Amino acid sequence: MPGLYRIYAQPAASILSATSGFIRQAGFTHSLTPARNCTFACTYCYVPTMRIYGGLKTEDWQRWGQFTTFKENAPALLARAVKPHMLIYCSPLVDPYQPAESEQQLMPHLLEVLLHRPPAVFTIQTRGPLILRDLPLLQELHRRTSLRISFSITTDNDALRRLYEPHCAPISQRLATIERLHSAGLAVHATLAPLLPCDPIRLLDAVLRVTAEPVVGDPLHLRETKRHGATTREQAFRIADHHAHREWFQPEFQARIVEQMKQHAARRGRRFAVGPEGFRWLTFSTNSE
Ligand code: SF4
Numbered sequence: 451m452p453g454l455y456r457i458y459a460q461p462a463a464s465i466l467s468a469t470s471g472f473i474r475q476a477g478f479t480h481s482l483t484p485a486r487n488c489t490f491a492c493t494y495c496y497v498p499t500m501r502i503y504g505g506l507k508t509e510d511w512q513r514w515g516q517f518t519t520f521k522e523n524a525p526a527l528l529a530r531a532v533k534p535h536m537l538i539y540c541s542p543l544v545d546p547y548q549p550a551e552s553e554q555q556l557m558p559h560l561l562e563v564l565l566h567r568p569p570a571v572f573t574i575q576t577r578g579p580l581i582l583r584d585l586p587l588l589q590e591l592h593r594r595t596s597l598r599i600s601f602s603i604t605t606d607n608d609a610l611r612r613l614y615e616p617h618c619a620p621i622s623q624r625l626a627t628i629e630r631l632h633s634a635g636l637a638v639h640a641t642l643a644p645l646l647p648c649d650p651i652r653l654l655d656a657v658l659r660v661t662a663e664p665v666v667g668d669p670l671h672l673r674e675t676k677r678h679g680a681t682t683r684e685q686a687f688r689i690a691d692h693h694a695h696r697e698w699f700q701p702e703f704q705a706r707i708v709e710q711m712k713q714h715a716a717r718r719g720r721r722f723a724v725g726p727e728g729f730r731w732l733t734f735s736t737n738s739e
Pocket residue numbers: 488489490491492494495496497515542543544545548577
């Protein structure tokens with residue numbers, strides 16, 4: 451995808467933020483955001499709806515995904531700010547393995563810092579198979595602290611995936627990435643969030659086959675049920691209207707799907723939960739379950 455986006459780099463004033471809202475309810479103390487604006491450009495992305503509250507500038511939410519601005523001094527800032535008691539989520543505002551990271555290569559430097567100054571928990575939220583580039587560093591970090599990887603898969607249907615997240619990797623490649631991370635000994639969760647139109651049982655079975663950790667999920671956020679804060683981007687609603695998927699944006703339908711998935715996971719002796727209940731699993735230290 452090089453050429454579809456521009457990459458900028460600027461010094462930032464800080465790199466770790468105290469958490470609030472959803473991520474705080476899940477138990478994280480801090481978030482780490484290595485760049486502003488995300489070149490995956492998902493049509494439903496919540497971040498641009500947060501505007502200045504997501505630390506964005508006007509051009510970020512107006513041209514979401516067309517460029518990204520890396521925090522060029524992030525490793526130096528992190529070395530000064532990280533503390534052993536922190537439970538860090540990376541990141542609520544950008545995918546740390548977004549397409550532009552393949553050129554910028556900031557994450558290896560951040561992981562090197564964490565190897566020398568490990569926090570209590572470090573959780574990487576991504577959908578990027580690029581994470582495999584850093585596998586040796588991740589394995590070393592896993593030995594030194596509680597490292598969790600939350601890997602997003604949003605549907606089992608690649609035609610639907612292309613409608614809603616055309617710049618993300620195909621589903622088969624994402625499943626293969628999870629399998630590779632799992633077989634490398636890392637604690638990897640499949641995160642079915644947001645739940646796009648799919649066959650929910652087929653999706654759940656696919657991720658149960660390649661993981662051992664509990665499965666995390668979340669339906670698309672809606673103003674009807676969440677009055678404030680981040681919500682689904684308008685572009686996703688237009689796609690849903692055009693392709694007759696609007697039931698996936700209705701609270702009662704979402705609740706029925708989630709219940710079916712919970713029951714299906716339980717029948718297989720596994721756990722599936724949504725919202726802060728599910729995301730809380732991402733804060734557990736490797737020995738606390
Ligand atoms: S990967 Fe995450 S942060 Fe990036 S555009 Fe998609 S939903 Fe937004």
